[in-house]
Amino acid sequence: MNVQFKKGVLDLCVLAMTAQEDRYGYELAVIISGKFDIAVGSVYPILNRLTQEGYFTTYLQESPGGPPRKYYRLSLEGRMKLEMLTEEWRTFTAAVNEWIEEGQR
């Protein structure tokens, strides 16, 4: 995937992944890195930044048969940000799709 595309949508994807359920860092890091071909270790700085910006709250929760894991929960600000980014994404892709179809006609 084109790099310019990736940058813009990483935040959106991370926020979207936590919309339904709280997730722990490992899950997010592995899935995001697998989909976008970025280093697994680079996902944690993104999670950190989004937490610092107030879009996530974090808490520790016991895991079955292991030490506790750090979970990320979308805050109210996070949900608003997600909504905003989703809206932007829809507008953007709608415009692009229109041009592509135009070109195929």
Added chain:
Amino acid sequence: MSTSRQYLMIMEQELREVPEPLRREWLADYAEHFRIGIENGQPEEEICRELGDPRVIAKELKLNNRFELVKTNGNPVHLVKAMLVGTSLGLFNLLFVLAPFIAVSAVLIAIWAVVVALFAGALYAAGQGAFGGQYKGLTGFAFAFILVGLGIIVFIAARALTKGFVRGTAKYLQANRRLLREGSSRSV
């Protein structure tokens, strides 16, 4: 020594100037990542490779933190430091970042020069008022007051512009930096 311990030690070394609660939090994220990976039966070497170069990751963490700092305090010194770190990582396209940055900085410096000139002018006029000269007595002081007033207005405007510019640049750079590629320190 195990590979994961070595990885975390390199990272800790790279993060040594980061204040304590933050540093421990960051390292804990990566320690947890290793733990879960190992629980899932993934070989440690593979986890290390997927994570990417610990030195580069540490720099990314620090850079993020610097930008957050600049966005809250609007301090130009912090901004320049963050830009230097980002540049050393090869994360910015210098031509496109540096040229506009210098151009706008020059304009801001000119505005600050106006502030200095106005206050210097006020001082001069007050001196004339007190000791006689071109503008004697009240005329000199009146001039001084006008210049101080203008100086304060331009000062407030210059400060707001500088902060806004610094914050905006931080946001722009954070949004436009390059990303690290999987499994190596190459950047795209």
